[in-house]
Structures are given as structure tokens and as C-alpha cells.
Amino acid sequence: MIIDILTLFPESFSYLNSSILKRAQESGIIKINVIDIRNFSKDKHKKCDDYPFGGGAGMLMSVQPIYDSVMSVKRENSKIIFPSPSGTTLTSQIAKTLSKEEHLIFICGHYEGIDERVCEIFNPLQISIGDYVLTGGELPTMVIIDCLSRFIEGVISQESLLEESFSCGGLEYPQYTRPADFMGYKVPEVLLSGNHKEIERFRRKASKERTKLIRPDLDKD
Numbered sequence: 001m002i003i004d005i006l007t008l009f010p011e012s013f014s015y016l017n018s019s020i021l022k023r024a025q026e027s028g029i030i031k032i033n034v035i036d037i038r039n040f041s042k043d044k045h046k047k048c049d050d051y052p053f054g055g056g057a058g059m060l061m062s063v064q065p066i067y068d069s070v071m072s073v074k075r076e077n078s079k080i081i082f083p084s085p086s087g088t089t090l091t092s093q094i095a096k097t098l099s100k101e102e103h104l105i106f107i108c109g110h111y112e113g114i115d116e117r118v119c120e121i122f123n124p125l126q127i128s129i130g131d132y133v134l135t136g137g138e139l140p141t142m143v144i145i146d147c148l149s150r151f152i153e154g155v156i157s158q159e160s161l162l163e164e165s166f167s168c169g170g171l172e173y174p175q176y177t178r179p180a181d182f183m184g185y186k187v188p189e190v191l192l193s194g195n196h197k198e199i200e201r202f203r204r205k206a207s208k209e210r211t212k213l214i215r216p217d218l219d220k221d
């Protein structure tokens with residue numbers, strides 16, 4: 001998959017060059033390009049924002065630099081995404097669907113957002129990462145990329161996906177690693193027993209209880 005990120009703040013994206021996403025890029029599963037929208041401004045001072053018509057607080061990102069930066073990477077099979085509080089809230093299912101795309105383009109809004117004509121021209125898929133407002137689309141873009149990447153084959157083991165919260169139909173069971181006793185806080189005995197049937201039963205029950213308690217909306221029966 002190729003991912004082009006259009007932003008006024010390319011320095012924000014170092015997170016994508018660490019850990020699992022770094023390995024996914026090194027192995028060629030994902031290729032991520034971060035593109036500075038400012039390079040496309042036709043203004044002599046490389047300005048990319050302006051006051052909103054009709055007045056109001058803050059500045060708005062102008063249509064021209066965004067239009068030209070999208071056109072510099074857009075192909076026939078591109079899916080354009082605009083992270084926005086007005087979008088559909090991100091879910092595992094949306095991320096899974098996006099993981100099948102060949103080319104994603106992310107438009108990162110900033111300040112008060114972007115000129116609406118960007119949406120009129122490109123009709124991007126608008127995705128919100130929750131009912132709150134951040135200063136820019138850079139973090140939401142990273143959240144969406146991180147989330148969808150986990151569904152691309154080879155990025156993480158498919159087994160971990162099956163048991164993960166939301167994919168397993170609720171919240172995941174609690175997990176422990178060594179030591180078995182930390183300052184008197186003990187790992188549940190059954191997990192040390194080697195009895196896989198019992199371990200499986202314990203985990204299913206713990207997952208169910210946790211889901212019921214914390215996210216009853218996910219509890220299906």
C-alpha cells in the first residue's frame with residue numbers, strides 16, 4: 001500500500017518511523033510519503049491560509065495549495081481521506097476496509113480547518129477519531145494509518161487480530177507476563193497451570209465480564 005500524507009507540518013510524523021510501522025515500511029509492505037503542502041503554494045510568501053469569508057475566528061487553509069498537492073499524487077485508484085470532526089467515527093471495520101486499498105491520500109487540516117471547496121472537488125472520505133476537536137489532522141491521520149496497518153497482511157500476526165478488543169466481539173481478556181508474583185500481586189493460578197482448555201475458559205469469561213462492565217453496548221448476549 002502507498003500512503004501519501006499532505007500536511008503543513010511534516011515534522012509531526014516521526015512516530016510512523018518507529019516500531020511496527022517502521023518494520024512494515026522497511027519490509028516494503030507499506031510506503032509512506034509525507035508531502036509539505038507549502039511547497040505547492042503559488043503565493044510569493046508560500047502562504048497557505050487566509051481569513052474566512054464572512055468573518056469568524058481563526059484562519060482557514062486555502063484551496064489552491066491543497067488542490068495542487070492532491071493532484072501531484074492522485075491516480076485512478078486513489079482513496080482520498082480527510083480526517084475531520086464532521087466525519088464518520090473510526091471503527092475497526094472502517095480501518096479493515098481501508099486496509100484493502102492500494103493508494104491512500106490523507107489531507108491534514110489545521111487552524112480552523114480547510115476551505116470547503118476541497119471537499120466539493122475531491123469528495124474525500126471524512127473520518128473523525130472521536131467527538132472532540134484537535135488542533136490539526138496530523139494526529140488523526142497517524143491514528144487512522146496505525147489502525148488500518150494492523151489489518152494489512154504481514155504487519156502483525158493475524159492471530160493477534162482475532163483475539164483483539166472489538167475484533168473478538170468485545171474487549172480482550174486481561175494478560176500477564178513474568179514474574180508470576182510481583183510484590184504480592186499474583187497472576188491468576190489457572191494461567192500457570194498449562195491446562196489450555198481451562199485457560200481458554202478463563203479468558204472467555206474474563207473477556208465477557210470486562211465487556212459487560214466497561215462496554216455493555218458491545219455485549220451481544
Ligand SMILES: C[S@@+](CC[C@H](N)C(=O)[O-])C[C@H]1O[C@@H](n2cnc3c(N)ncnc32)[C@H](O)[C@@H]1O
Nearest residue numbers: 083084109112113128129132133134136137140
Ligand atoms: C481545529 S480543527 C477544525 C475544527 C473545525 N473548525 C470544526 O469545528 O469542525 C483542525 C483540523 O484538525 C483535524 N481534526 C480535529 N479534530 C479532529 C477529530 N476529532 N477527528 C478527525 N480530525 C480532526 C481536522 O483535519 C480539522 O480540519
